[in-house]
Amino acid sequence: MLANALPTLVFYLLAAISLTLAWSVVTGRRILRAAVSLMGVLAASAGLYLLLDSPFLAGVQVLVYVGGIVVLLVFAVMLTRTTELLEDHPSRHRQVIGGAVALAFFGLSYCMMTAPAFANRALTALPKNDVAAIGRALLDTGENGYALPFEVVSLLLLAAMIGGIVIARKPAALVKSEAHHG
Amino acid sequence: MSDESIAVPELSPPPEKHVGTGGALAGPVPWIDKSGAVGGVFKGIRSLFTGMKITVGYLMRPSTVVTQQYPENRETLKLPDRFRAQLAFNHDANGYHKCTMCRICEEACPNVSIIITGREKPAVSKKELDSFVWRLDSCTFCNTCVIVCPFGVLRFDGTFESSVYDRRLLAYTLNEYAGPVASVLEKIEDPDARKAAMEPRDPYGGHAVIEALIVKQKAKKVAEKAAREAARVARVAAKLAAAVPPPEAENAG
């Protein structure tokens, strides 16, 4: 009985942590504390993945989100903001738009979850707990393969990378003038 | 170890623009590495190994250790020759010094750590040293006094245990006697006359000299102040005299 109750207990614990921290991300006044709370939320979802017997996904979640995204976020905050963010009263305009987006997202999620076609597919598509199988599925061009999405994502990342380089490089005129003036 | 062997691997030659100083740097610039990108990397890697060989050499040979375990090895302590702990006078075998009181060291000292006083009544020659006071508490051990001394009177030696409980004891009198220089003393045949010309000095008597100097300076300052005050009074009086015409003149007008 204990063995069955434990995962449920852990799930509710993680869910509570997730929700509390998510709330503090949205309402927090200090942006860096919000970032740390966000890290907590992401780590808690990694825990949820672990609970679902997908350690690989949990590892990737921690690697990409906690180790990558949050660190970059903190880095960006440190580079840009010198004081804490104080935005107690967003404008009416923003309130309306924000509310609308949240409502629309909620509606979309609700429709997706209640749609019958969505409910069953994911359970058998991927073998659990086997990195090699995940790798094969990612490069499989067959019926259940993920080669196309994988390539599309690669293309997206490549485009993002090129975009980053284009933004970061100096304008041609500047390079020319620097070379000229020596 | 040659200069090339300490190059950092990713330090490729600086861009041309930095060298553009006209004809001043004509010809090959010695520090520009000409080995190219790939060659530079290998050169750099080799230099890293050179450095590692040197440090591990120190690690492997305990004889290279220079640390002294001081209070334990007080008897066998070995100090480097150029260690500067205390300024000292070079006295010869007879105990005579060569200080002519030329005061070059006093002038050269950057923070007035040397105070030289002459004898009020020289016994033999025109000028005779009374006390050569060196203040350890303000000395920076820059060695300038030793360098400038034309007679080689001064030296820095390694007696470094100079801590005392009273800072007045940090003003040392370096000369062992007040009196003329060695060359003058050696001309005196009679040993008793020599002795009479020399007056022993206590190493810790330096502070008395400094205090005397301070008293003297204070007196000088008081005198100067009084003189300034008198001059001011005189000036004011003169001004008043100029502003108010003498009554006789008015009567005459």
Add this chain to the structure above:
Amino acid sequence: MSWQVKTIAQRTGDLLPGSPWTAALYVLLTILAVTAFVTVAGLVLIYAERKIAAHFQCRVGPMRVGWHGVLQSIADAIKLLMKEDIVPRDADALLHILAPVLSFAGMLLVMIALPMSPSLQVADMNIGVLYVTAVSGLGVLGILLGGWSSNNKWSLLGAMRAGAQIISYEVSATLALLVVVLFAGTLQLSGIVQSQDTGWWIWRAHGCGLVAFAIFMIAGTAEINRTPFDLAEGESELTAGFHTEYSGLRFSFFFLSEFLNMFVLAAMASTLFLGGWMPLHIGHFAALNGVMDLLPPGLWFALKTTAIIFLIMWFRWTFPRLRVDQLMRLEWKILLPIGFVNLFVSAACVVTGFYFFAR
């Protein structure tokens, strides 16, 4: 010879159905043991660092506390515990307290995945290498937050440097890790160790392993912020970098995790490239392998890790610190291209089975 790998987590799992309280006690004991190991290893590493550094520089190091100063670390630890724990007035107190904990947690979480011997490993995850890379990222966050929350220019600058440096070098380190993962065909750390049954990856892969090892050591040294990559705390420029404002216990958390990260790096390098606890085996030469098996696997691990720790210390006390631009150039223009080419070549080797003693 086959090795029976049994981790502490597995043993606890075996105990769980029969006697849950014994299992709980087991977990408690493991936590205590890991904590004790971390503390003792930290003290030993600090003492070793000071002694070795001293002899590299013609000095003798600590000599007063105990025989040749062996108790110096303990004395320092007691001093640190006694010290006042200061939070700067205008600091973000919560983050200031959280930062060293994050840093320490990152190190501790990696520690439980290290295979020290077939029977001495807390948890042997299927995604071992991925887990180690992921969890060690927490350390960066600790450094960044510590630097930010101190409300001090030096701390902030140090944290920014550390952040940029660690994010950059993580790429190269991961590329080097991937080479071994390719050859071993598994992410599991004990699996990687066992894949080196016929020889270590550093020499079995026709140079690919050696290049990957070199890249991993350079990038790893940069990730743990040690000289020649100690820009994050370059004491001549930034006082102490991100931990300038830390004192007492929290400073010791940062300090300890820094030193233990060195141990983690050395243990990972020895596990991936030098066979971890696997004795020196060459192919199927039973005579040599039998002689090598006389030493217990735990000792092999300790010896290899110690050798790499010594290597890292040797780096630190020999090389001068890099400039920021040199640091970035080394990573993005030298290590990264070499790493990619190396990964490509090793992939080709794996596909064609062109390496020593391929199965």
